[in-house]
Amino acid sequence: MKLERFNCFFEGRTIEAYKLFGAHKEDKGIRFTVYAPNAKNVQVSGEYNGWNGACGWMEKIDERGVWSTYIPNANEYQLYKYLIETHTGWIGKADPYATYSELRPRWNSIIVDGTNYAWDDAKWMKKRTKNFDKPMNIYEVHAGSWKRDMFGNWYTYKQLEEELIPYVVNNGYTHIELMPLAAHPFDGSWGYQIFGFYSLTSRYGTVFDFQHFVDACHKAGIGVIMDFVPVHFASDAYGLQNFDGSHVYEYDKDMDAKSEWGTYNFDLWKDTTRSFLMSSAAYWLDVYHVDGLRMDAISNVIYWQGNQNRGENKGALEFIKRMNTLLNETYPNVMLIAEDSSAFPNVTKSTLEDGLGFDYKWDLGWMNDTLKYYKRDPIYRKYHHNDLTFSMAYFYSEKFLMPLSHDEVVHGKGTIINKMWGSYEQKFAQCKNLFTYMMTHPGKKLNFMGNEIAHFREFDEQKELDWFLLKYPKHEAFARAMTDLMHIYQHNSAFSKYDYEYKGFKWIDPDNANDSVYSYYREDEKGCYVVVLNMTPNSFEEFTIGVPHAGKYIEMFNTEKDIYDGCNMCNYEPIKSIKKPFKHFENSLVCRLAPFAAVIFKCEKARGRKSTTTKKTKTMKTEQ
Numbered sequence: 001m002k003l004e005r006f007n008c009f010f011e012g013r014t015i016e017a018y019k020l021f022g023a024h025k026e027d028k029g030i031r032f033t034v035y036a037p038n039a040k041n042v043q044v045s046g047e048y049n050g051w052n053g054a055c056g057w058m059e060k061i062d063e064r065g066v067w068s069t070y071i072p073n074a075n076e077y078q079l080y081k082y083l084i085e086t087h088t089g090w091i092g093k094a095d096p097y098a099t100y101s102e103l104r105p106r107w108n109s110i111i112v113d114g115t116n117y118a119w120d121d122a123k124w125m126k127k128r129t130k131n132f133d134k135p136m137n138i139y140e141v142h143a144g145s146w147k148r149d150m151f152g153n154w155y156t157y158k159q160l161e162e163e164l165i166p167y168v169v170n171n172g173y174t175h176i177e178l179m180p181l182a183a184h185p186f187d188g189s190w191g192y193q194i195f196g197f198y199s200l201t202s203r204y205g206t207v208f209d210f211q212h213f214v215d216a217c218h219k220a221g222i223g224v225i226m227d228f229v230p231v232h233f234a235s236d237a238y239g240l241q242n243f244d245g246s247h248v249y250e251y252d253k254d255m256d257a258k259s260e261w262g263t264y265n266f267d268l269w270k271d272t273t274r275s276f277l278m279s280s281a282a283y284w285l286d287v288y289h290v291d292g293l294r295m296d297a298i299s300n301v302i303y304w305q306g307n308q309n310r311g312e313n314k315g316a317l318e319f320i321k322r323m324n325t326l327l328n329e330t331y332p333n334v335m336l337i338a339e340d341s342s343a344f345p346n347v348t349k350s351t352l353e354d355g356l357g358f359d360y361k362w363d364l365g366w367m368n369d370t371l372k373y374y375k376r377d378p379i380y381r382k383y384h385h386n387d388l389t390f391s392m393a394y395f396y397s398e399k400f401l402m403p404l405s406h407d408e409v410v411h412g413k414g415t416i417i418n419k420m421w422g423s424y425e426q427k428f429a430q431c432k433n434l435f436t437y438m439m440t441h442p443g444k445k446l447n448f449m450g451n452e453i454a455h456f457r458e459f460d461e462q463k464e465l466d467w468f469l470l471k472y473p474k475h476e477a478f479a480r481a482m483t484d485l486m487h488i489y490q491h492n493s494a495f496s497k498y499d500y501e502y503k504g505f506k507w508i509d510p511d512n513a514n515d516s517v518y519s520y521y522r523e524d525e526k527g528c529y530v531v532v533l534n535m536t537p538n539s540f541e542e543f544t545i546g547v548p549h550a551g552k553y554i555e556m557f558n559t560e561k562d563i564y565d566g567c568n569m570c571n572y573e574p575i576k577s578i579k580k581p582f583k584h585f586e587n588s589l590v591c592r593l594a595p596f597a598a599v600i601f602k603c604e605k606a607r608g609r610k611s612t613t614t615k616k617t618k619t620m621k622t623e624q
């Protein structure tokens with residue numbers, strides 16, 4: 001083994017460390033290689049030698065801390081672990097580069113080669129993009145609790161392939177985002193407290209099973225996004241903590257090393273840790289053909305412990321820029337998504353322009369403002385009208401993705417439907433209104449499983465979703481409304497093509513606080529769609545709005561239609577615009593607007609007529 005191969009690892013510039021370290025086939029046996037810079041001695045023991053570490057002494061092949069040995073009788077699928085002699089004695093450790101592991105409470109590593117799967121997704125891989133000008137509607141899933149079998153056991157990857165993929169396709173989603181599937185000891189961490197950053201969890205099946213699941217997603221036209229955790233790792237003794245008796249992966253000082261979650265923070269200043277994490281990210285893209293990485297808790301990368309008062313973590317910022325640069329160079333069509341709760345600028349700007357290099361950033365400000373608004377009594381909403389218009393004041397500063405994620409339906413926060421103000425019936429009406437607003441607002445979308453059926457119980461990783469709710473008419477009608485709405489979003493390009501350009505969205509009337517009614521339109525070369533949102537229990541038989549084009553306006557979606565369990569106060573006939581100025585528009589229309597209704601009109605332009613928006617409207621960028 002040529003030692004020069006390790007130089008990039010020690011320089012913090014490789015995204016292929018998994019090819020250097022771990023357990024790999026060599027001739028008729030397995031070569032084991034591990035980084036343990038302060039170990040006195042290292043052994044590898046496993047099933048192949050009766051767990052006799054003395055039969056697996058490792059040689060220090062690089063003075064910088066690389067240990068390696070070849071075991072001729074070791075085979076794939078056998079268990080193994082490292083025994084490391086520290087300054088205080090011997091300790092047992094899982095392989096940091098293991099690709100598969102035992103299920104808790106056991107933790108031994110398993111020899112698995114995930115590079116031999118025969119992929120059948122070449123067509124998908126060739127055409128996939130970062131989706132900036134395409135619809136992206138993400139269904140966030142916890143694999144262990146979406147559904148369970150009749151005995152209460154987790155669904156396997158095979159069962160998820162059989163049921164989750166068609167469900168996602170039929171309901172109008174474009175991508176599945178999976179909460180972390182790397183090996184983790186505690187079910188209640190939902191995968192965010194990891195000990196095996198290259199190791200697929202064995203909870204739901206094998207490496208091959210998951211590859212087949214991703215392959216099947218791609219053949220069905222569905223992308224796969226994985227949660228990736230670059231900030232911290234599980235504190236279990238067999239994991240990365242004090243790996244060789246010293247701080248190999250974590251910070252040296254406790255105040256920096258220990259996190260708010262009871263885990264340990266990666267020392268992102270160390271080049272070897274950078275190579276470890278960057279290569280872990282690349283591993284999921286390489287071996288599993290994942291289409292995007294949603295990177296968790298980026299505010300804790302930007303600031304020390306996520307605390308802005310402690311200042312920027314310059315080393316961690318350098319790490320994230322380097323990782324995103326290298327991943328973008330090697331996987332140019334993969335999406336890199338930041339879950340960042342801070343107001344740090346240029347998160348989605350290129351690293352060449354001193355940005356962080358992400359493709360998308362979660363718009364947590366939109367999420368907080370929006371849910372706060374829908375919780376309010378409609379009597380007072382007129383005093384908080386700006387809660388819903390404010391998002392467009394900053395929207396074009398980043399490439400935002402709009403999330404209603406698992407974080408919003410746990411820890412006593414209440415589910416999305418339960419956050420709505422009012423009676424049982426009013427909650428359903430407003431929740432349909434909310435999702436219409438979400439799906440027609442600029443930006444890509446993400447919804448956590450259960451949102452689509454108006455789930456009342458908070459997320460619990462130990463139980464499947466309450467699918468029995470669909471036996472009740474209100475939930476069935478709600479689910480139908482969601483499905484129709486998401487197909488409208490997916491199949492009408494105006495709702496996604498110009499998400500990140502000013503021309504893709506225009507307010508019609510952002511200032512009608514007295515009625516608490518919002519109106520705007522989305523437009524591209526193929527179509528123009530007017531959206532009207534009534535945020536009160538008041539109804540309007542004749543509600544006037546300005547419209548951007550002369551022509552007919554056909555109601556294509558109304559949350560109050562009877563098939564969605566609404567009051568059926570709809571606009572059944574096409575509405576012809578009238579040549580009467582209203583709110584800076586030369587033409588207007590008069591429509592019916594039910595209590596809490598959200599309505600989408602499709603415009604059929606009058607032939608030979610151009611946009612009738614006045615000059616004043618064309619200069620409204622500052623108002624947006």
